[in-house]
Amino acid sequence: MKTVRKYLPLILILVLGALLRIYKIGPNYYFSGELGKELLYIRQYAESHTLPLVGMGTSHEWLSYGPFYYWIMLPIFNTLGGNPFILFWVSLVVSLVGLTVGYFVFKRILNERMALVATAIGAFSPFLILQTRLSKLHTFFFLIMPCLTYLTYLLWNGKKKWIIPTGLLFGVLFSFHFSQIPLLGVIALLFVIKRNVYKIKHWLLFGLGVIIPNITFLWQDRNILLWLPYRVVNIANKNPIETIKLLNEYLGKSIFWDSRLWIIGSVIFLAIFIYYIIKNKHKFAKEFIPFYLISSISLMLLANILHGAPPIHYFLPMVVAQTILVGLYLSKVKLWPQIIALVTVVNIVAFQNDPIFYKDFTGLVKNSDMVSYATQNVIADFIVASANQKPVSIKRVGAFDYFPENYSQNYKYLVLWKGGQVIDSSVNSYTITEDSKKGEVSVKK
Numbered sequence: 001m002k003t004v005r006k007y008l009p010l011i012l013i014l015v016l017g018a019l020l021r022i023y024k025i026g027p028n029y030y031f032s033g034e035l036g037k038e039l040l041y042i043r044q045y046a047e048s049h050t051l052p053l054v055g056m057g058t059s060h061e062w063l064s065y066g067p068f069y070y071w072i073m074l075p076i077f078n079t080l081g082g083n084p085f086i087l088f089w090v091s092l093v094v095s096l097v098g099l100t101v102g103y104f105v106f107k108r109i110l111n112e113r114m115a116l117v118a119t120a121i122g123a124f125s126p127f128l129i130l131q132t133r134l135s136k137l138h139t140f141f142f143l144i145m146p147c148l149t150y151l152t153y154l155l156w157n158g159k160k161k162w163i164i165p166t167g168l169l170f171g172v173l174f175s176f177h178f179s180q181i182p183l184l185g186v187i188a189l190l191f192v193i194k195r196n197v198y199k200i201k202h203w204l205l206f207g208l209g210v211i212i213p214n215i216t217f218l219w220q221d222r223n224i225l226l227w228l229p230y231r232v233v234n235i236a237n238k239n240p241i242e243t244i245k246l247l248n249e250y251l252g253k254s255i256f257w258d259s260r261l262w263i264i265g266s267v268i269f270l271a272i273f274i275y276y277i278i279k280n281k282h283k284f285a286k287e288f289i290p291f292y293l294i295s296s297i298s299l300m301l302l303a304n305i306l307h308g309a310p311p312i313h314y315f316l317p318m319v320v321a322q323t324i325l326v327g328l329y330l331s332k333v334k335l336w337p338q339i340i341a342l343v344t345v346v347n348i349v350a351f352q353n354d355p356i357f358y359k360d361f362t363g364l365v366k367n368s369d370m371v372s373y374a375t376q377n378v379i380a381d382f383i384v385a386s387a388n389q390k391p392v393s394i395k396r397v398g399a400f401d402y403f404p405e406n407y408s409q410n411y412k413y414l415v416l417w418k419g420g421q422v423i424d425s426s427v428n429s430y431t432i433t434e435d436s437k438k439g440e441v442s443v444k445k
Contacts, residue, residue: 009116010103014096017123020348021092021132024358025085029373030134033400035087036409038137042070042077043416053216055175066175066214069137082417084373087135095132098142099123105146106324109153109288117336118327122319124344126257126351127250131313133356138177141316144169148183149292149320155190156288158197167209174214179314182303186295193285242309247301250312254322255343257350257357269322272329273297289324296321366439369399379443380414383430386445391423398434408432 004011041056051074055065073090080086099122106115122128122142131139151166166187173180187206191198251269252262280290300318304310330336351357355365355372364371383392392415396408405412405424411432412422432443 010100010119013116013120013123014099017099017129018092018096020124020129021095024360025088025133027360027362027372027374028133028356028358029085029088030356030370031084031373031376031410031414032369033396033403033405033407033409035084035135036411036413037405038087039077039082039084039413040409040416042073043082043413045070046074046077046082058178065137065177066172067216068172068175068213069140070175084413084417088133091132091135091139094139095128095142098144098146101143102146102320102323105150106327108150110324110328114324114327114331117331117340118323120337120340121323121327121330124340124347125254125323126347127253127312128319130253130356131316136313137175138179138313138316140176141173141180141319144173144176145180145317145320148173152186152190152292153288155187155198156194156291158194160197160202163198163202163205164209167206167211168213169209170206171210171213177313177316179310180317182299183296183317185299186292189295190291193291239309243305246309246312247304250315253312257347257354261346269326272325276325276328289328293321293325297325364434364436364439364441367436369434369436371434371441375441376410376414379432379441380411380418380420382443383411383415384418384420387420387428389421390428391421391426393424393426393429394422395429395431396434397431399436 038056041052045052052067052070055067055070057064073086076086076090099119102122103115103119106118128142131142148166148169151162151169154162155166170180170183170187191203191206248262248266249259252259252265255265255268256262276290277294280287280294283290284294285291297318300315300321304314307314330339333339353359355361355370362372363375383394394408394412394415396406396411398407400407415422428445430443430445432441434441
């Protein structure tokens with residue numbers, strides 16, 4: 001009982017954070033073509049009882065993720081019979097475990113009050129809630145990044161035995177996304193600042209750790225060595241206006257869901273960050289927290305600006321540092337629980353009008369690509385029933401239909417999951433049309 005009382009505030013934060021992520025997920029599950037593609041990839045290995053050497057391909061056809069995510073998902077897929085919701089439940093568990101791990105990391109490297117505030121910020125952040133509900137593989141950043149932050153803290157304090165584990169964990173991140181690459185600069189800066197501790201062999205040991213989890217990935221995707229400098233040098237396609245908009249969306253959505261308030265969130269963060277740099281620049285090479293916050297946030301911001309118009313999940317590797325930074329100042333305010341509660345209430349009001357959160361709906365959301373999960377199931381049931389056990393091919397007309405397979409993999413997976421057969425060359429063809437202007441979905445044989 002004493003332990004429960006001690007951690008009661010943390011438990012309450014986690015429970016409330018879980019409810020915000022779970023509430024009405026059934027009718028509002030954003031089962032997109034991307035999630036369908038993930039499940040189709042996992043399904044082929046589940047049926048063949050093999051393990052992939054590389055992960056699913058990214059939007060760059062020649063580039064794939066590493067295999068760890070799929071090794072994790074395969075036994076879950078088999079256990080739960082390939083239920084489409086396994087992507088969400090895994091995302092939810094990873095998010096909550098990540099918040100818990102983050103709490104203990106913050107408590108160890110800072111203090112208990114700061115740990116509680118930072119965990120509350122993460123639990124109620126609209127951006128992190130959204131990423132959990134989207135159920136994509138990069139949700140694992142929520143768990144891995146606090147662990148990587150702690151290992152970096154150990155390296156800062158001269159714990160050389162953790163060099164290879166740090167490299168291994170960094171390498172594992174390639175199985176979930178590539179957006180952590182700029183953080184290699186944080187480790188490099190650490191080695192430079194601590195050059196009396198870390199020699200060339202330690203650089204090599206860290207590099208070895210990064211490579212080991214990605215041997216098969218590097219063998220298949222050697223072109224990544226050409227892609228990285230291309231993304232930095234190709235200034236012509238940076239689209240600075242769109243980059244500014246997306247940066248504002250990420251920083252604003254970290255605090256507020258209502259887009260009208262994003263600029264406030266961006267100003268708050270940038271003001272805090274600039275102030276922190278001015279006040280702590282003399283501690284950059286002396287103390288871990290100033291070093292980690294300034295270096296990781298600066299490198300991530302710079303890298304995404306150079307990338308040009310980055311999807312907002314590319315900022316995920318700086319979430320831990322960002323949370324610590326905001327938490328450092330908010331924890332000094334006596335009324336911090338009331339402030340977080342007020343912001344959360346404002347966000348819940350905004351959530352009520354958004355179908356990706358708590359608004360029950362059927363059909364297609366106007367001017368978007370979001371089709372309700374219930375409607376997708378109705379369409380899949382119709383196709384399976386009318387096909388009468390014959391193979392079908394599925395085409396889709398709608399948002400993102402320029403992607404491979406017309407971004408129809410969610411429908412294909414549901415048809416397969418319900419016992420149908422999908423063969424792209426089949427003459428028994430169905431065309432699903434999603435008219436976002438009218439908010440209507442139709443299927444035609």
